[in-house]
Amino acid sequence: MKPVPAKILEGKENEVYDTKIVNSPYFSTLFHFHEECQLNYVVESNGTRMIGDSIESFSHDDLILVGSNIPHVWHNSAEYFVTSENENQAKSITLFFHPEKVISMLSQLGDVKELSDFFQRSRRCIRFRGNTKSQIKILLIQLAEEVDVLIRLGLLTKIFHILCKTKEYDVLTGAGYTNTYQLKDNDRMDIILKHIFNNFAKEIPLKDVSDMIYMNKQSFCRYFKSRTQKTFVEFVNEVRIGHACKLLTQVDYRVNDLAYVCGFNSLSNFNKFFKKAKGLSPREYRNKYMSSAIRGNDL
Incomplete structure (x- = not known):
C-alpha cells in the first residue's frame, strides 16, 4: 500500500490547527502521510491500524497521536464493506495541528521547551490510555463543536498541557523507524x-x-x-x-x-x-x- 502525501490544511495556510468529525460506513483505506500531527479518537469502529512500522488491531475508544510525515491508515474489518450502511459505522474525531506553527504561535506567550520536547516524542507515534484518554476525548469533542475562537484556543492549549505532562502512553513505532516510502512507487x-x-x-x-x-x-x-x-x-x-x-x-x-x-x-x-x-x-x-x-x- 503506497502512502501518498495529503494536504490537511490546504486552503487554510494561516491555520495552525483544525478538527474533523468522521461519521460514515467505513474509514478511508488510503495509506497516506502529511506534515500535520494527527490526534485521532475512534468513537466507533474496528479493524487494523497501521502507523509506520506498527501494525495493531483497533476498536472503539482508541486514542492515537500520529507524528508528522508518518504513513498511516485505519483499515476497517471486512464486514464494513459488505453490509448496509446502517449495520456498521465508522465514527472518529480528529485534531490536526502543524507542530512548527503551534510552537511559533505559543512561543510568543512563554517558554515552549516542554511542548517542543513532546512534539519530538510524537515522532514515535503514541497510544494514550487511562485517565489521560478519558480527559482528552472529552476535550476533543468540545473542541470539535466549539465555534468561539478564544474558547477553542483554550481547549487546544489544555489538550497540549495534558499531553505534555502525562505518563499514560505507549510509543508505537520503532526507535529507528523512518519513512522510506517513495512517491514514485506504483500501486x-x-x-x-x-x-x-x-x-x-x-x-x-x-x-x-x-x-x-x-x-x-x-x-x-x-x-x-x-x-x-x-x-x-x-x-x-x-x-x-x-x-x-x-x-x-x-x-x-x-x-x-x-x-x-x-x-x-x-x-x-x-x-x-x-x-x-x-x-x-x-x-x-x-x-x-x-x-x-x-x-x-x-x-
Missing part, C-alpha cells in the same frame, strides 16, 4: 496490504502475493522489506497477533481456539509468536487485561 503496496488485511485469518502463500504484482518471490521479499522494514512473514504474523489481542479482550473466545481463528497453523506457533511480540503468553495477556479492566485502566 503494488496497496494491492499487497489490502490483501493481507482481508485474508490474514487463512494461509497467504508468498507465491500468490508475489504473482499479484508480477514479481518472483525473491524480488518480492526484497521489495516488501524495503518498504515495511519487516519480512513478509513477520508482517503477516504481526497483523494476526494484533487481531488476537483484540479477541483476547472478549471473554467469549477461548485462548486455545485463537490460533486458528487468527490464521496460525498450530497452537504452539501461535504461542511462540505471541510471546515474542508481546512478552506474555496469550493467557497472561488476557489475565493482565482483565486485571486492568477491573482497576479501570487500559492494558
Whole structure:
C-alpha cells in the first residue's frame, strides 16, 4: 500500500490547527502521510491500524497521536464493506495541528521547551490510555463543536498541557523507524496490504502475493522489506497477533481456539509468536487485561 502525501490544511495556510468529525460506513483505506500531527479518537469502529512500522488491531475508544510525515491508515474489518450502511459505522474525531506553527504561535506567550520536547516524542507515534484518554476525548469533542475562537484556543492549549505532562502512553513505532516510502512507487503496496488485511485469518502463500504484482518471490521479499522494514512473514504474523489481542479482550473466545481463528497453523506457533511480540503468553495477556479492566485502566 503506497502512502501518498495529503494536504490537511490546504486552503487554510494561516491555520495552525483544525478538527474533523468522521461519521460514515467505513474509514478511508488510503495509506497516506502529511506534515500535520494527527490526534485521532475512534468513537466507533474496528479493524487494523497501521502507523509506520506498527501494525495493531483497533476498536472503539482508541486514542492515537500520529507524528508528522508518518504513513498511516485505519483499515476497517471486512464486514464494513459488505453490509448496509446502517449495520456498521465508522465514527472518529480528529485534531490536526502543524507542530512548527503551534510552537511559533505559543512561543510568543512563554517558554515552549516542554511542548517542543513532546512534539519530538510524537515522532514515535503514541497510544494514550487511562485517565489521560478519558480527559482528552472529552476535550476533543468540545473542541470539535466549539465555534468561539478564544474558547477553542483554550481547549487546544489544555489538550497540549495534558499531553505534555502525562505518563499514560505507549510509543508505537520503532526507535529507528523512518519513512522510506517513495512517491514514485506504483500501486503494488496497496494491492499487497489490502490483501493481507482481508485474508490474514487463512494461509497467504508468498507465491500468490508475489504473482499479484508480477514479481518472483525473491524480488518480492526484497521489495516488501524495503518498504515495511519487516519480512513478509513477520508482517503477516504481526497483523494476526494484533487481531488476537483484540479477541483476547472478549471473554467469549477461548485462548486455545485463537490460533486458528487468527490464521496460525498450530497452537504452539501461535504461542511462540505471541510471546515474542508481546512478552506474555496469550493467557497472561488476557489475565493482565482483565486485571486492568477491573482497576479501570487500559492494558
